[in-house]
Amino acid sequence: MAGTLNVLEHVDDAYLVCMTGGAVVYGNRRARDLLMPANDEPIETLAEAVEPADAFLELISEARTVGDPVPGRVRARDGGSDVRLEACRIRLGDTAAVIVRCQLASEADAPFEAINRDLRLKREMLRHRRARLLLEQSRSDLDGFAARAAHELKAPARKVSSFAGLLCDDLKDSLDEFSAELLESIRNNADRMIEVIDAVYHFSSGSAGPLELADCPLDDVLETAAGAVAMDIHRSRVRLDIGPLPIVRGTPVYLALVFQNLLENAVKFRRQDVTTQVRIRWQSESGGGGTVTVSDNGIGFDQADAARIFAPFSRLEGADVDGAGLGLSTCRSIVERHGWLITASGRPGEGAVFSIHIPREAVVSLNGL
Structure with missing residues (x-):
């Protein structure tokens, strides 16, 4: 028995040896530190130094009759730590005993x-x-669904383009100049509609992948966008003033869609009592990038709505205009996918300003600005 106890004294784990009646006869150094850290009394009084004491005695009693290890749990008195116990029946020479392994x-x-x-x-x-x-x-x-919708949308646009082309060819000798221009505009806009449907579909689909960036002269992009809404601009007598613009890295068809939507907005939300003026300018910034502003003198909006107007299907209160409410949402999606930023400011009755902030790395050339 003495040899066994000597071995236990030098192990790192905490062990107690109890008689089958519950009396503690030995505790190694680690067990005393664990269960009686502030108590110099003999180890034999351990049952009084833990709580609940009856749980400890019940553990010893159960281990005496059960062959497998028996788990238990006690707490050292006076705010001590919780200790997990595992008791097992052993023999020390001719003496039956219970050995208890203790662990925090x-x-x-x-x-x-x-x-x-x-x-x-x-x-x-x-x-x-x-x-x-x-x-x-x-x-x-x-x-x-988007693929099927795009197919169905393009089918009538193709027919419009085809029929307009046939009329142009068949009646080219009998049409006056204005009628010929109208037919040509119909065909061009139908072709443009097909291109936009394809662009929006690929942009919104999960298979779109990275943007196909190219050097885009914004002058050309604005020319495309203005051409797409030329009839509305002419009919509404909108004065369009486009200043010199830089060359940027972007996807031309998407950027044209951004400016087309902004121009359409200016036409839709115009005031009836004044001539509508739309002004597009580039402002360089000290960091190397710059901002394209599209400003108008239309009905404007409350600045409190500046963020909301970019939400899908959002409409300004009191504005009775056609459209699905997706134009500005599409603008924001395209601009942000390029890594740029679009913001809006406005005042009721005075107009709106849309600002596209383009970082330095996206500006290829100031194009003589």
């Missing part, structure tokens, strides 16, 4: 906490994986 509950629980953390992490990963699969399925369904 926090240390004993650490492996289980690690396992629980791992399980929680795996559950979270599984939840995210399921969500991702659902999102991918939803995106696939939406892509399919």
Whole structure:
């Protein structure tokens, strides 16, 4: 027995040796530090130094009759730590006894906490994986719908373009100049509609991938955008004043769609009592980038609505105009996908200013500005 106790004195774990009646006859150094840290009384009084004392005695009693290790838990008195116990019946020579392994509950629980953390992490990963699969399925369904919608939208546009072209060819000798221009404008706008439908579809679909950037002279982009709304500008007698603009890195068809939407907005939200004026200017910034501003003298808006007007399907209160409410939302999506920023400011009855902030790295050339 003495040899066994001598070995226990030099191990790192805390051990007690108890008689089958519950009396503690030995505790190694680690056990005394753990269960009786501020008590110099003999180890034999340990049952009085832990709580609940009856739980400790019941553990010893159960271990005496059970062959497998028996778990238990006690707390050292006077605010001591929780201690996890594991008691097992042994023989020391001819004497039946119970040996008790003691361990701080926090240390004993650490492996289980690690396992629980791992399980929680795996559950979270599984939840995210399921969500991702659902999102991918939803995106696939939406892509399919968008493809069918784009096909159906382009079909009548192709017919308009084709019929306008046939009329131009068949009646070219009998049409006056204005009628010929109208037919040509119809054909050009139908072709432009097909191009925009394709661009919007590829932009919104999950298969769009990275933007196909190119050097874009914004002068040419504005010419395309203005041409798309030329009939509205002419009919509404809008005065369009476009200043010199730089060359930037961007996707021409998308950028043309941005300015087309901004020009359409200026026409839609014009005041009836004044001649509508739309002014487009470039302002260089000290950091190397710059800002394109599109300003008008239309009905304007309350500055409190400056963020809301970019939301999908958003409409200004009191504004009775046609449209789905997606123009400015599309502008923001395209601009932000380029890594740029679009903001708006306005005052009721005085007009609006839309500012596209372009960073230095996107400006290829100031184009003689």
